[in-house]
Amino acid sequence: MTGEDDLIRLFREHLPAADRGVPFGDDMAGIVDAKLLWSTDMLMDGVDFDSSLHAWRLIGRKALAVNLSDCAAMAARPVSALCGLCLDRRVAPADALDLLLGAQEIAAEFGCAIVGGDTNSWDKPTVIAFTIAGACQAGNPPVLRSGALPGDGLWVSGRLGGSLLGRHLSFTPRVELALRLHRELPPHAMIDISDGLARDAWRMCEASGCGVELDAALLGGVVHADAHKMAADDGREPLDHVLNDGEDFELALALPAQAAGEAFGLHRVGTFVTRRDLRLVANGQARPIAPGGWQHAIGDLA
Amino acid sequence: MTGEDDLIRLFREHLPAADRGVPFGDDMAGIVDAKLLWSTDMLMDGVDFDSSLHAWRLIGRKALAVNLSDCAAMAARPVSALCGLCLDRRVAPADALDLLLGAQEIAAEFGCAIVGGDTNSWDKPTVIAFTIAGACQAGNPPVLRSGALPGDGLWVSGRLGGSLLGRHLSFTPRVELALRLHRELPPHAMIDISDGLARDAWRMCEASGCGVELDAALLGGVVHADAHKMAADDGREPLDHVLNDGEDFELALALPAQAAGEAFGLHRVGTFVTRRDLRLVANGQARPIAPGGWQHAIGDLA
Numbered sequence: 067m068t069g070e071d072d073l074i075r076l077f078r079e080h081l082p083a084a085d086r087g088v089p090f091g092d093d094m095a096g097i098v099d100a101k102l103l104w105s106t107d108m109l110m111d112g113v114d115f116d117s118s119l120h121a122w123r124l125i126g127r128k129a130l131a132v133n134l135s136d137c138a139a140m141a142a143r144p145v146s147a148l149c150g151l152c153l154d155r156r157v158a159p160a161d162a163l164d165l166l167l168g169a170q171e172i173a174a175e176f177g178c179a180i181v182g183g184d185t186n187s188w189d190k191p192t193v194i195a196f197t198i199a200g201a202c203q204a205g206n207p208p209v210l211r212s213g214a215l216p217g218d219g220l221w222v223s224g225r226l227g228g229s230l231l232g233r234h235l236s237f238t239p240r241v242e243l244a245l246r247l248h249r250e251l252p253p254h255a256m257i258d259i260s261d262g263l264a265r266d267a268w269r270m271c272e273a274s275g276c277g278v279e280l281d282a283a284l285l286g287g288v289v290h291a292d293a294h295k296m297a298a299d300d301g302r303e304p305l306d307h308v309l310n311d312g313e314d315f316e317l318a319l320a321l322p323a324q325a326a327g328e329a330f331g332l333h334r335v336g337t338f339v340t341r342r343d344l345r346l347v348a349n350g351q352a353r354p355i356a357p358g359g360w361q362h363a364i365g366d367l368a
Numbered sequence: 369m370t371g372e373d374d375l376i377r378l379f380r381e382h383l384p385a386a387d388r389g390v391p392f393g394d395d396m397a398g399i400v401d402a403k404l405l406w407s408t409d410m411l412m413d414g415v416d417f418d419s420s421l422h423a424w425r426l427i428g429r430k431a432l433a434v435n436l437s438d439c440a441a442m443a444a445r446p447v448s449a450l451c452g453l454c455l456d457r458r459v460a461p462a463d464a465l466d467l468l469l470g471a472q473e474i475a476a477e478f479g480c481a482i483v484g485g486d487t488n489s490w491d492k493p494t495v496i497a498f499t500i501a502g503a504c505q506a507g508n509p510p511v512l513r514s515g516a517l518p519g520d521g522l523w524v525s526g527r528l529g530g531s532l533l534g535r536h537l538s539f540t541p542r543v544e545l546a547l548r549l550h551r552e553l554p555p556h557a558m559i560d561i562s563d564g565l566a567r568d569a570w571r572m573c574e575a576s577g578c579g580v581e582l583d584a585a586l587l588g589g590v591v592h593a594d595a596h597k598m599a600a601d602d603g604r605e606p607l608d609h610v611l612n613d614g615e616d617f618e619l620a621l622a623l624p625a626q627a628a629g630e631a632f633g634l635h636r637v638g639t640f641v642t643r644r645d646l647r648l649v650a651n652g653q654a655r656p657i658a659p660g661g662w663q664h665a666i667g668d669l670a
Contacts, residue, residue, distance in 0.1 A: 068461045070487045076461060077451075077468055077487075084481030086448055095484030097406075097448050097501045102399065104406075106452045106486050106499055113490050146388055146399050149379075150408045150452075150497050155665060159370045159378060166379055179386030182397030184408050184497075185372045185379075187664040188415050195452050195486075195497040197408055199399045362489040363457060 069361035071269070089273070092211050093139035093257060094200065100207055102145075104199045105136040111154065111191035115235070122161045124235045125194070126168030132260070133198035134176055134239035135315045139258040140208040141248035142200030144176045144241065149183035150195035157192060169196065176241055206248055212273035214255040214320035220278055220336035221327040223317040226263055227293025227307030234313035244317060247330060255320040262312040262359025267336070268344045270320065280309070280336040280355075282348035288333045290314075309346075310358040371663040373571070391575070394513050395441035395559060396502065402509055404447075406501045407438040413456065413493035417537070424463045426537045427496070428470030434562070435500035436478055436541035437617045441560040442510040443550035444502030446478045446543065451485035452497035459494060471498065478543055508550055516557040516576035516622035522638035523629040525619040528565055529595025529609030536615035546619060549632060557622040564614035564661025569638070570646045572622065582611070582638040582657075584650035590635045592616075611648075612660040 068076075078090045087100030094103035109132070111117050115125045130147060137144045149169060153162055170180055178198065202208050214220075223240050240258070247253055255274055259266045267278050285308055293307035320338055321327050327334060336347075345352045380392045389402030396405035411434070413419050417427045432449060439446045451471060455464055472482055480500065504510050516522075525542050542560070549555055557576055561568045569580050587610055595609035622640055623629050629636060638649075647654045 070489070073461055073464060073487050076465055077485075080465060080469060081472060081482055082476070084448070084483050086481065086483045088483075090484060092484070095448070095450065097399070097404065097483075098503070102404070104399075104450060104499070104501070105484060106408075106450045106497065108452050108454045108486050108488050108495070108497060110454055110488065110490050110492070113488070146386070146397070148397065148406060148408045148499060150410050150499075152410045152412055152495055152497075153664075159375055162375060163378055163382060167382060170383060174384070179388065180383055181386050181388045181390075181399075182392060182394070182407060183379075184410050185375050185664060186410050186412065186415070187372070188412050190412070190492050193410070193454055193495045193497075195408065195410060195454075195495075197406070197450060197452075197499045199406070201400070362455075362487060 069363060071361060088208060089212060093136045094142060101202055102199060103140055103142045103208060104197060105133060106195055106197040107132045108193060108195045110193050117192060120235060122164035123168035126165035127172050128235045129194040129196050130169035130172050131237060131239050133196050134241055135258040137198060137200035138240040138244040138317060139256055140200065141244045141256065142202050142208055143245060144178035145199045145201050146179050146181045147173055148197040149180050152186045152188060152193040154192045155187045155189050203248065209248060209253050209256040211255055211257050211270050214270050214274035214276055214338045216276050216338050216340040217323045218254050218320040218338040219323060219334050220267060220338060221319050221321055221332040221334050222288055223332055225288045225290035226259065226314045226316060227290045227304065227311050228296040229292065229311055229313040231292040231295060233292060237315045239315060240317045243330065251321065251325060253319040253321055257318050259314040259316050259318050260312055261361065262310040263318060264309040264344065264355060265357040265359030266318055268357040271342065271344065277339045277342045277344060278336050279339055279345045279347050279352060282346055284335045288335060312359050371665060373663060390510060391514060395438045396444060403504055404501060405442055405444045405510060406499060407435060408497055408499040409434045410495060410497045412495050419494060422537060424466035425470035428467035429474050430537045431496040431498050432471035432474050433539060433541050435498050436543055437560040439500060439502035440542040440546040440619060441558055442502065443546045443558065444504050444510055445547060446480035447501045447503050448481050448483045449475055450499040451482050453485065453487050454495040455489045456494045457489045457491050505550065511550060511555050511558040513557055513559050513572050514575035516572050516578055516640045518578050518640055518642040519625045520556050520622040520640040521625060521636050522569060522580055522640060523621045523623055523634040523636050524590055525634055527590045527592035528561065528616045528618060529592045529606065529613050530598040531594065531613055531615040533594040533597060535594065539617045541617060542619045545632065553623065553627060555621040555623055559620050561616040561618050561620050562614055563663065564612040565620060566611040566646065566657060567659040567661030568620055570659040573646065579641045579644045579646060580638050581641055581647045581649050581654060584648055586637045590637060614661050
């Protein structure tokens with residue numbers, strides 16, 4: 067079995083380098099250069115949402131919000147979006163419209179417009195693929211995953227874990243916070259937490275050529291109430307939910323050692339280090355942990 | 369039952385107008401303005417390709433080529449692309465790579481680079497969603513669907529019909545021709561024939577507020593050998609294949625009455641008219657025909 071990170075690595079090895087200003091595999095890519103960025107996210111019914119449980123308006127909202135979160139991760143201001151739909155043939159036109167309007171509403175909140183797309187149908191579950199473009203602020207290059215330095219603090223923008231209880235549909239993309247951080251600091255590196263803090267922090271490490279030590283005591287301060295609720299139900303540790311659930315869509319950032327992230331409402335949860343692994347420090351003991359989190363499995367029956 | 373054109377109309381009615389330089393519903397949309405355009409196309413296994421029959425390399429080629437064809441339709445030069453994949457979990461990583469390389473090869477032929485994307489998997493058939501960006505030539509606005517005038521000739525860039533015999537996978541997007549036409553004429557309106565000449569010519573008419581008379585005798589001159597082959601097998605008229613098969617990915621254009629399209633290897637097949645319908649003229653008799661062609665059905669069980 068291969069994970070999506072392995073597949074992306076395979077793709078990167080085989081694609082000729084294109085000079086569009088952003089390394090392949092970051093949250094967004096350059097279109098012509100790093101002034102205007104774009105990214106795409108596909109959501110599948112039964113995987114990323116459940117149309118038998120969730121309202122189409124909320125599903126549409128999520129489909130655009132995950133793209134807005136990519137803009138936040140790069141500190142880009144959302145500009146326009148395309149709406150690609152591959153609808154289960156049983157979805158009524160009124161529901162498809164609701165999906166679009168859910169996306170349109172959150173797009174408008176962020177100054178973004180849905181300007182086109184592609185509409186298809188089939189007899190399989192619905193797949194939604196929004197693409198977003200975001201503009202970087204004049205003179206300010208985008209914040210990449212790859213700029214973390216040993217000694218930087220690892221900070222997060224909010225409490226984590228248990229998002230499946232509902233936040234994965236209703237979260238607020240951290241665009242305004244990201245733009246403010248970008249103007250006033252800027253961060254050395256940034257990513258949005260889509261697949262779990264452990265995996266996404268590790269992605270920053272891999273891109274930056276360093277490692278990170280997560281601090282269990284500090285992580286105790288960012289446990290979301292939903293993580294406690296899920297832990298009470300499933301018997302897993304709340305910390306496990308914080309590290310591995312994903313779909314939090316909070317920012318994870320590398321800030322210079324002296325930066326006061328608290329002034330921006332950020333929470334420090336660890337420190338980037340030279341040693342290239344992911345470790346959890348608890349009671350003065352550091353132990354390696356697996357990146358965990360959510361990954362799409364590729365070719366697991368092949 | 370609703371067709372995709374109805375759904376797009378519904379979407380357009382409900383989306384606030386966004387000033388990005390291109391009307392909603394054309395082959396591409398403006399990202400910031402009409403200087404840089406983008407579009408997305410989703411292909412589904414079992415609908416647009418068949419992974420049990422077709423090589424992944426050719427499938428990847430098609431997935432990008434349909435987007436290049438949208439660039440041709442607007443007379444935009446391809447710049448960059450994003451690769452969105454929702455892979456059937458049984459697709460091996462080597463096959464996913466083949467898909468990407470098929471796309472990369474034709475991208476490179478057209479000066480386009482695959483700069484990023486999104487990779488997912490599930491236990492349903494594969495969905496591929498490429499997004500492309502194309503740049504308009506300096507000082508030359510893109511060619512829209514909406515500029516056809518009564519009296520203009522309707523021209524096509526090649527023979528039509530029967531593409532399912534293989535051309536739908538191996539066609540050459542008409543980018544170079546489109547750029548040349550754009551520099552030297554330019555056309556009043558343009559579209560690529562993805563869903564059949566009848567439907568796509570009618571889309572030009574709807575956008576332009578006019579009608580078109582297709583000339584059966586002239587259409588007789590653009591019957592592809594594959595249309596004859598399919599007609600011999602299925603008993604339908606070759607002309608029916610020409611009008612309704614789709615996936616030809618040739619250009620259909622409105623040229624001013626006096627324009628000599630032959631100099632560009634184009635074939636005249638009809639005339640735009642004031643009367644807002646689609647008619648076929650044969651033996652001096654004009655009769656209304658249905659747009660026909662391929663449309664995704666939306667909500668047909670709802």
